[in-house]
Amino acid sequence: MKTESLVLPHDPSWNEARxxxxxAVDQQPAAVALPESAEDVVAVVRWARSRGLRVAxxxxxxxxxxxxxxxxxLLVKTERMRGVEIDPxxxxxxxxxxxxxxxxxxxxxxxxxxxxxxxxPDVGVVGYSLGGGISWLGRCYGLAANSVTAVxxxxxxGEIVRADHENESELFWALRGGGGSFGVVTALEFQLYxxxxxxxxxxxxxxxxxxxxxxxxxxxxEDVPDEVTSVGRFLQFPPIPDIPEPLRGGSFVxxxxxxxxxxxxTDELLAPLRELGPAMDTFATIPVQRLSSLHMDPEHxxxxxxxxxxxxxxxxxxxxxxxxxxxxxxxxPLLSRAVRPLGGALGRMQPEHGALATIEARFAxxxxxxxxxxxxxxxxxxxIEVVQAALASWDAGRxxxxxxxxxxxxERFFGSATYRRLQTVKGKVDPDDVFRSNHPVRLPGGRLRKxx
Ligand SMILES: Cc1cc2nc3c(=O)[nH]c(=O)nc-3n(C[C@H](O)[C@H](O)[C@H](O)COP(=O)(O)OP(=O)(O)OC[C@H]3O[C@@H](n4cnc5c(N)ncnc54)[C@H](O)[C@@H]3O)c2cc1C
Numbered sequence: 001m002k003t004e005s006l007v008l009p010h011d012p013s014w015n016e017a018r019x020x021x022x023x024a025v026d027q028q029p030a031a032v033a034l035p036e037s038a039e040d041v042v043a044v045v046r047w048a049r050s051r052g053l054r055v056a057x058x059x060x061x062x063x064x065x066x067x068x069x070x071x072x073x074l075l076v077k078t079e080r081m082r083g084v085e086i087d088p089x090x091x092x093x094x095x096x097x098x099x100x101x102x103x104x105x106x107x108x109x110x111x112x113x114x115x116x117x118x119x120x121p122d123v124g125v126v127g128y129s130l131g132g133g134i135s136w137l138g139r140c141y142g143l144a145a146n147s148v149t150a151v152x153x154x155x156x157x158g159e160i161v162r163a164d165h166e167n168e169s170e171l172f173w174a175l176r177g178g179g180g181s182f183g184v185v186t187a188l189e190f191q192l193y194x195x196x197x198x199x200x201x202x203x204x205x206x207x208x209x210x211x212x213x214x215x216x217x218x219x220x221x222e223d224v225p226d227e228v229t230s231v232g233r234f235l236q237f238p239p240i241p242d243i244p245e246p247l248r249g250g251s252f253v254x255x256x257x258x259x260x261x262x263x264x265x266t267d268e269l270l271a272p273l274r275e276l277g278p279a280m281d282t283f284a285t286i287p288v289q290r291l292s293s294l295h296m297d298p299e300h301x302x303x304x305x306x307x308x309x310x311x312x313x314x315x316x317x318x319x320x321x322x323x324x325x326x327x328x329x330x331x332x333p334l335l336s337r338a339v340r341p342l343g344g345a346l347g348r349m350q351p352e353h354g355a356l357a358t359i360e361a362r363f364a365x366x367x368x369x370x371x372x373x374x375x376x377x378x379x380x381x382x383x384i385e386v387v388q389a390a391l392a393s394w395d396a397g398r399x400x401x402x403x404x405x406x407x408x409x410x411e412r413f414f415g416s417a418t419y420r421r422l423q424t425v426k427g428k429v430d431p432d433d434v435f436r437s438n439h440p441v442r443l444p445g446g447r448l449r450k451x452x
Contacts (some may be wrong), residue, residue: 007032008031022063023303025065038154044074057097057437079098084103088111092191101122105288105292108192109287109288114137114289115192119135122299131400137193139342139344143359156429180435196288197285199284200290202294205277216272216273225269229258230341233339234322234326235252305384305405307367307403310396311395355418397412410422
């Protein structure tokens with residue numbers, strides 16, 4: 001193994017190497033590997049196994065909070081593996097494991113194509129896709145996981161394997177939504193879609209109008225077509241230079257939306273929301289890759305405490321509950337409390353789909369706060385729990401892996417039959433439980449890994 005691929009606790013670059021995108025997470029693995037190729041990954045997996053270490057793959061560390069202790073674990077960070085290839089004729093992309101969504105979106109857009117990217121430009125393609133992947137285009141094209149056409153990974157034996165519909169089909173099924181428990185993914189191939197532009201924007205209202213605006217928005221979501229995806233959200237921007245005026249330090253209730261329909265058809269749909277008189281309306285036709293800034297996610301690492309929840313419905317009573325949970329309309333310290341309608345293709349099962357075939361819920365909630373210290377983190381966590389408790393009557397009984405930043409039982413993500421099938425795959429491909437994921441699939445029968 002190349003020595004520059006490996007960083008140990010006494011090395012000068014240790015603190016830099018072990019850092020996650022979520023700066024609130026203090027990762028303390030036994031060692032960090034920074035492979036540059038699939039062959040490097042083979043070497044690091046064999047190195048870890050020869051020393052009795054477990055292996056935790058990580059792209060960016062966006063979802064590092066759920067990982068727990070990394071003792072006796074080699075953290076394999078794929079950030080140096082950044083190759084992107086677009087095949088415009090086949091409308092597919094092949095990306096290496098460290099590629100970020102903004103990089104694919106830009107490369108695909110050069111050919112008039114779009115990927116099922118997440119709302120944030122610097123989320124990793126691999127972690128997002130292994131967990132499902134809800135994009136702005138998801139109600140039309142489904143979960144990103146189900147647009148994946150092939151996965152290359154290094155398995156527990158330290159061998160390179162390609163999984164697709166024809167080869168290793170059960171492993172391929174598990175990788176599409178089942179998370180990172182099955183190996184170190186070195187590359188993904190997936191479908192792109194012929195979309196160059198979208199009509200998208202944000203309606204900003206003062207936060208004091210939260211109840212009225214979100215009640216109107218929740219009614220509005222009931223019959224908008226699949227071509228329209230929206231988010232209803234409370235946003236409280238910190239007063240920092242990163243945030244442009246006039247948003248800096250401001251508190252808003254917003255409706256974000258993107259549409260694959262014409263401007264005029266979308267304007268007609270938006271009319272009842274515009275009649276509420278937004279303070280700012282940013283809707284415009286934009287190049288599809290600019291969707292990465294619509295949700296106003298931070299474009300660099302930040303310390304955050306967040307968590308999500310799937311809802312079977314989000315009626316007016318649920319709006320009232322989320323508003324009441326903040327104490328007063330502007331009483332919450334959370335940066336964002338967002339609700340996104342799912343449905344459309346995200347809820348339509350196809351026989352060729354992977355482990356996360358659909359999301360069995362009508363809405364997804366995600367709340368997050370900035371936490372500069374562990375004490376602030378505890379305050380944010382408590383406020384998120386208050387929001388979750390307020391929405392408990394609408395709990396869908398399921399969780400979405402990508403929006404869950406706490407440890408949760410596998411059955412909550414997949415239902416018991418799918419989870420048992422995932423456990424069977426895990427037992428076959430990784431019987432010694434070498435690979436550690438933030439949301440692990442346990443060995444069949446809940447067997448624990450034998451001590452190293
Ligand atoms: C600001 C922000 C915006 C987001 N927006 C969206 C959104 O719009 N839609 C959505 O669905 N989700 C969204 N998410 C959630 C995001 O999809 C998850 O956090 C996801 O896990 C991030 O993947 P990652 O690779 O960047 O993170 P990581 O923390 O690096 O990876 C998460 C997990 O994926 C697995 N993994 C990563 N790389 C590999 C690999 N090479 N081999 C095997 N397993 C691997 C591991 O189990 C790892 O623990 C958002 C998160 C944030 C913080």
